[in-house]
Amino acid sequence: xxxxxxIRINDNTKLLxxxxxxxxKLSEEGRNLLKTPYRELTVQMPIRMDNGELKVFTGYxxxxxxxxxxxxxxxxxxxxxxxxxxxxxxxxxxxxxxIINIPFGGAKGGVTCDPKKLSIGELExxxxxxxxxxxxxxxxxxxxxxxxxxTNAQVMAWMMSEYGKKHGHTLAIVTGKPVALGGSLxxxxxxxxGCVYIVKEACNDYGVDIKSSISVIQGFGNVGSNVARFMAxxxxxxxxxxxxxxxxxxxxxxxxxxxxxxxxxxxSIAGFPNTTKVTNEExxxxxxxxxxxxxLEGVIHADNAKNIxxxxxxxxxxxxxxxxxxxxxxxxxxxxxxxxxxxxxxVVVSYFEWVQNLQQFTWDLDEINFKLKKRxxxxxxxxxxxxxxxxxxxxxxxxAVAIERVIEVVKLRGWG
Ligand code: NAD
Numbered sequence: 528x529x530x531x532x533x534i535r536i537n538d539n540t541k542l543l544x545x546x547x548x549x550x551x552k553l554s555e556e557g558r559n560l561l562k563t564p565y566r567e568l569t570v571q572m573p574i575r576m577d578n579g580e581l582k583v584f585t586g587y588x589x590x591x592x593x594x595x596x597x598x599x600x601x602x603x604x605x606x607x608x609x610x611x612x613x614x615x616x617x618x619x620x621x622x623x624x625x626i627i628n629i630p631f632g633g634a635k636g637g638v639t640c641d642p643k644k645l646s647i648g649e650l651e652x653x654x655x656x657x658x659x660x661x662x663x664x665x666x667x668x669x670x671x672x673x674x675x676x677x678t679n680a681q682v683m684a685w686m687m688s689e690y691g692k693k694h695g696h697t698l699a700i701v702t703g704k705p706v707a708l709g710g711s712l713x714x715x716x717x718x719x720x721g722c723v724y725i726v727k728e729a730c731n732d733y734g735v736d737i738k739s740s741i742s743v744i745q746g747f748g749n750v751g752s753n754v755a756r757f758m759a760x761x762x763x764x765x766x767x768x769x770x771x772x773x774x775x776x777x778x779x780x781x782x783x784x785x786x787x788x789x790x791x792x793x794x795s796i797a798g799f800p801n802t803t804k805v806t807n808e809e810x811x812x813x814x815x816x817x818x819x820x821x822x823l824e825g826v827i828h829a830d831n832a833k834n835i836x837x838x839x840x841x842x843x844x845x846x847x848x849x850x851x852x853x854x855x856x857x858x859x860x861x862x863x864x865x866x867x868x869x870x871x872x873x874v875v876v877s878y879f880e881w882v883q884n885l886q887q888f889t890w891d892l893d894e895i896n897f898k899l900k901k902r903x904x905x906x907x908x909x910x911x912x913x914x915x916x917x918x919x920x921x922x923x924x925x926x927a928v929a930i931e932r933v934i935e936v937v938k939l940r941g942w943g
Contacts, residue, residue, distance in 0.1 A: 536824055537615040539850050544618070547926030550919065557934050560942065561621075564614055565598075566590045570660035572638065574652050584653060588636040588661040590670055591617035594936040597668050598634035599624055599874060601675025601703075602657070602682075608637035612824075616675075616845060620874070622929035623867040627906040629878040634670050636661065642677045654682045658689040665690075667699035667885070673877045674703040679749070680715065684708050699884035702877035711880035713895040714873070719753025719821075720896065721872015721903045722843045723761060726817060728907050729864050735816050735838050738762035743815040743837070745769050745807060746822030747796050750843050750870065752787060754821055759783040763817065767810050770795060771822075774810040775802035811835065820847035827852045835861060842866035857920060865922040867929065868907050875902050 541562055548558050572584040587610055590598040600620040603613075613635045621633025638657055642650055664670060674683055683704045690700045704710035713720070730737045740763045744755050747770045755765050764780040772795055775781070781802065790796050797804075805813070811820070811831055818837035820826050824846035827835065832852035840856060841864045842848060848856065848863055856863055876899055883889050890898075914924035 536846055537611045539846065540615040540618050542850060543922060543926055544930070546923050547930055550917070550923060550927055551930060553930065553934065556942070557930075557937070560937060561592065561930065561933065562618075564589050564591045564617060565593060566664060567610065567614070568661060568664055569610065570657070572653065572656040572660060574649065574656060576649055577646050584638055584640050584656075586636070586638040586657045586660060587613045588664060588670070588672075589613045589617040589634060590664070591633040591635075592621040592933060592937075593632035593634075593670075594933055594940060595625060595632055596630035597632065597666075598670035599629075599631035599673070599877065600634035600636065601673045601873075602636040602638070602678050602686075603675040604638050604640050604642045604653070604677040604682075606639065606641045608639045613637045619845060619867055621933060622926060623871050623874060625929035625932040626868055626910060626925055627871045627875055627902055628932070629875065629902070631671075631874070631878065634672075635675075636672055637675075650682070651685050654678075654685040655689040658686040659693075662690055662693060665700065666694075667697055667881070671699065671877070671881055672701050673873070674749070676748070679703075680705040680710060683710075699881050702880040702884075703873075704880070709880075709884050711876055711883055711895060712890070712892040713899070714876045714880055715749065716753040716756075717876035717899060718750045718843070718870050718873035719755075720757055721875060721899055722750070722754050722819070722821075722841060722869050723757035724872070724900050724903050725864060725869050725907050726758065726819075726839075726841055727761065728904060728911075729839055729841065729862070730817075732911060733839055733862055737817075740764065740816040741766055741814070742817040742819060743767045743810060743813050744843075745774070745810055745820045745826060745847075746844060747790060748822070750873075751819075751821035752790070754819055754843055755781075755783045756787065758817075758819075766815065767805060767813050768796060769805070769807050769810050769822070770797075772797050774805040774807060775799050776805045776810070776813065777802045817841065819843050823847065825849055827856075829855070832856055833859070835859070837861060839864065842869045845870065853920075853922065862921060864907075865910075865925050867925050868903075868910055868921075871906060872899060872903055875899050
C-alpha cells in the first residue's frame with residue numbers, strides 16, 4: 528500500500544465522522560471533542576537484539592474517548608505503524624464499542640517493527656518493553672489492550688506477565704490471552720465468527736443465498752482464516768484467499784480444512800495443490816458474490832473499485848475500502864458492511880473475557896457464542912434500520928448511531 532494512502536487513514540476517519548456529524552447537526556463543541564484523542568503516548572523502546580546490537584523501537588498508545596467506559600483497543604506490530612494510523616484506529620474503536628453497546632471507550636496501540644524479522648526472544652523483549660513503558664496509562668478499569676495485526680495470545684501473555692511484576696497479578700489488564708492464562712473460550716476466532724454472523728444477516732437483507740454463494744477473502748491470518756472456515760461451514764464456496772505473499776484461486780472452491788492444515792505445516796498458503804496463483808490485486812477483482820478484505824487498510828481504492836464484481840463487500844479488516852472506493856461501490860449498488868460493525872466480534876468477546884476475569888468465573892463456549900451472536904446481530908440491525916429510516920449509507924448510519932451514543936454520555940458527564 529502506498530504510504531500516501533496510509534497518511535490519509537486518519538483524515539478519512541475524520542471525514543466519515545464529519546458526514547455523520549453533519550447529518551446529526553452536531554455542535555462545533557461536540558465535533559472538536561470527538562475528533563481529538565484524549566491522550567497520546569509515544570514511547571522509546573531500546574532492545575538488545577540477539578546479535579548484540581541495540582535497536583530503538585517506537586511504540587504508541589492512543590486513547591481516543593473513554594466516556595462510555597475504560598479504553599479498549601488492540602496492539603499492532605507492523606513496519607508501517609505510525610501515530611496517524613494509531614489515532615485513526617483508536618477513534619474507530621470508540622465508534623465500534625458504541626455500536627455494539629459494550630461499556631468501553633476506544634484506544635489503539637502499536638509498535639513500528641517487522642515481527643517477521645524478530646526472533647521469538649526479541650519478540651518477547653519488544654512485547655514486555657512496550658508494556659513496561661505504557662503501563663502508567665492503562666489498567667483493568669482504565670485501558671485494556673488486546674491483540675491486533677501480528678500480535679496474538681502469546682504476546683498478550685507476555686504483556687500480562689510484565690504488568691504483574693509491578694502491579695500484581697492482574698488478569699483483566701489485557702484480553703485475547705491464552706485460555707490457560709485467563710483467556711476466554713472463543714476469543715481467538717471471535718472476529719471471524721462475528722463477521723460471518725453479520726454476513727448471514729447482510730445476505731438476507733441484500734438477497735444473496737449464502738449456501739449457493741461464492742466468496743473471496745483477502746488475508747489468511749486470525750481474521751481471514753476464521754472467516755474462511757465459517758463461510759465454508761455456512762455452505763459458501765470460498766474460491767480464493769491470500770496472504771502477504773499472494774493469493775490462491777480455484778473456481779471450484781477451496782477445501783478450507785485442508786488449507787488450514789497446509790498453512791500450519793508450510794507457514795503460508797502459497798503452493799496449495801490444485802490452485803492457480805493470483806496477486807492480491809487480482810484477487811480483489813475476481814468474480815464472486817461476497818468479497819471480504821481481511822488484511823490491511825486501503826486495498827479497495829479509486830483504481831480497482833470499478834472492477835469489483837461482488838454483490839456485497841464486508842470489511843473484516845479495518846478501513847480496507849477508501850473513501851473514493853466507497854463512492855464508486857455505492858454508484859454500482861454494491862453495499863459495503865463497514866468495519867466498525869463487521870469486525871466487532873473480537874472486541875465483544877474481549878468484553879466477555881474482561882467480565883469473566885473480573886468475576887473470576889468462566890463461561891462455556893456455547894454461552895459465549897450465543898451472547899456474541901445476540902450482541903453483534905443487534906449492533907448490525909441497529910445500523911441497518913437507522914440507514915433505512917434516514918436514507919443513509921450503512922457507514923454513515925454506523926457513525927451516526929455511535930456518535931449519538933457517545934455524545935449522550937459526554938453531555939451527562941459534563942463534557943470533561
Ligand atoms: P494477522 O496478522 O493475524 O493476519 C493478517 C493477514 O494479512 C495475514 O494473512 C498476512 O499475511 C496478510 N497480509 C499482510 N500484509 C498483506 C498485504 N500487503 N496484502 C495482503 N495480505 C496481507 O492480523 P488479523 O488479526 O487477522 O487482522 C487483520 C485485519 O483485521 C486488520 O485490519 C486488523 O486491524 C483487523 N481486526 C482484527 C481483529 C482481531 O481480533 N484480530 C479484530 C478487529 C479487526
